[in-house]
Amino acid sequence: MDKNGCATPYNEVSQDYNKLLKEAVIQLRTDLPMAAITYVDMYSIKYGLITNATKEGFKYPLRTCCGYGGLYNYNRHVGCGSKVTLNGTQVEGKSCKDPSVYVNWDGVHFTQTSNHIFSGHVISGEFSDPPLPISQVCHRSLTR
Secondary structure (H helix, E strand, O other), rough: OOOOOOOOOHHHOOOHHHHHHHHHHHHHHHOOOOOOOOOEEHHHHHHHHHHOOOOOOOOEEEOOOEEEEOOOOOOOOEEEOOOOEOOOEEEEEEEEOHHHHEEEEEOOOOOOHHHHHHHHHHOOOEEEEEEOOOOHHHOOOOOO
């Protein structure tokens, strides 16, 4: 785990994947010079939200809103809205009362509030290469 409570091996895989993806995008731009190709670093957007969750108004950066059990309210055998018998007891993956203070919905998906923040970063272009607002990404000059 890193200092933010995130699983380091999974983050390293994501970072390696994104490095290779960015290299592929660079090659595609060479191979397809007339194409408008934009790379968006979603890893940095999402990790940034988790590490700065309280600044964004979240109370629970790692705990799921809808789930069951443990420190993170997550059990891979008890999905959101499901009822399962564990050790002879029926348990249910229930939703929290206020999803807006959670970054993560169910251990797989982000909450609507998180997605709103993500989309704002994508639209602004601040995590994009080239760093252009989304309204400008498809504009290309026919002369190069």
